[in-house]
Amino acid sequence: MSTVPERPLEQQITLLELVDRVLNKGVTLTGDITLSVADVDLVYVGLRLLLTTVSTMERLAAE
Amino acid sequence: MIYLYAIAEELDDLPEVLGVDGAPLVHGSAAGLDLVLSEHAAGELDASEEAVLAHARVVEALVARSAALLPARFGRGFRDPDALREAIEGRAASLREALAQVRGCVEVGVRVLRPEPAPPPAAESGRAYMEARLAHTEEARELHEPLAALARAATRTVGATPRLLLSGAYLVEPGELDAFRSRVSELEAAHPELTFVTTGPWPPYSFAPGGET
Numbered sequence: 001m002s003t004v005p006e007r008p009l010e011q012q013i014t015l016l017e018l019v020d021r022v023l024n025k026g027v028t029l030t031g032d033i034t035l036s037v038a039d040v041d042l043v044y045v046g047l048r049l050l051l052t053t054v055s056t057m058e059r060l061a062a063e
Numbered sequence: 064m065i066y067l068y069a070i071a072e073e074l075d076d077l078p079e080v081l082g083v084d085g086a087p088l089v090h091g092s093a094a095g096l097d098l099v100l101s102e103h104a105a106g107e108l109d110a111s112e113e114a115v116l117a118h119a120r121v122v123e124a125l126v127a128r129s130a131a132l133l134p135a136r137f138g139r140g141f142r143d144p145d146a147l148r149e150a151i152e153g154r155a156a157s158l159r160e161a162l163a164q165v166r167g168c169v170e171v172g173v174r175v176l177r178p179e180p181a182p183p184p185a186a187e188s189g190r191a192y193m194e195a196r197l198a199h200t201e202e203a204r205e206l207h208e209p210l211a212a213l214a215r216a217a218t219r220t221v222g223a224t225p226r227l228l229l230s231g232a233y234l235v236e237p238g239e240l241d242a243f244r245s246r247v248s249e250l251e252a253a254h255p256e257l258t259f260v261t262t263g264p265w266p267p268y269s270f271a272p273g274g275e276t
Contacts, residue, residue, distance in 0.1 A: 017172055017262040019112075022119050025232075025268035026136035027070060027158070029150035035110045035138035 064103045065141040068121045070151070071097040071129035072162050078124035083114045088121065091144070093151035096158060099125060100147070103140070110138050122266050131166035133158065133271040154272070161272050168215055168234045169264035171243060175206055175229040176258040203229045206250055213243045218269055228257065232269035240264070 066083055074097035077088045086101035099121065108114070115137055122134040141147040151158070203219070206229050211217035214233035235243050244261070251259045 021268035022137045026134040027271040028136050028273050031150045032139040
């Protein structure tokens with residue numbers, strides 16, 4: 001069973017969209033050092049959460 | 064190590080916000096552009112959700128204090144001030160061009176999702192696969208183009224999953240925001256089977272040059 005989300009759905013989506021932007025968009029320059037962030041994992045975690053969240057919204061809307 | 068948050072033009076003063084790891088912000092400059100930085104001991108920074116949010120808070124706070132701003136991608140550092148200056152100088156022309164494009168605009172995100180579970184990825188034939196891909200591309204284009212028409216610039220990424228029909232970012236002038244939202248509502252009404260998720264306004268993350276060009 002999944003845990004019940006504590007944040008309102010809209011706020012969760014906003015958070016995921018924000019994390020996606022901060023991690024995957026924005027200026028990169030030659031010669032910079034990348035911190036050891038598991039970029040790819042975080043992206044897919046974010047995307048999975050987004051899809052789950054939207055499915056939840058659809059369920060709620062149908063009820 | 065120098066950590067970079069954003070590249071800006073006409074930045075007034077720094078906001079009362081702390082950077083990653085609680086570090087104070089520093090106002091730098093290179094090639095006539097304003098830079099917002101913080102300084103850290105080598106190897107001191109760790110990527111965490113808190114650090115990501117701190118980066119985002121700094122960028123958000125800078126938007127209102129500058130004429131134009133390009134957020135930096137999270138987690139990028141430079142060995143020393145010279146390395147950062149060289150990196151900026153080497154890209155100054157494309158950075159200036161990008162700053163001119165985003166000036167006075169905000170970013171709006173639109174994602175459109177299909178209702179049904181995705182079809183199995185292993186298509187029965189190459190031809191059926193190509194036809195499905197073409198239909199997908201055409202459908203995404205029909206949603207993207209009316210939105211892009213109201214934006215100064217637009218970008219979209221190919222869906223990472225078949226359910227994600229459109230993942231678009233639109234650079235919109237504040238005066239056009241209401242018209243943009245109305246058009247999203249029109250598309251939503253015309254496609255009741257699809258789920259639209261609109262977010263923003265955001266700082267222009269998706270319109271900052273990310274390549275090595």
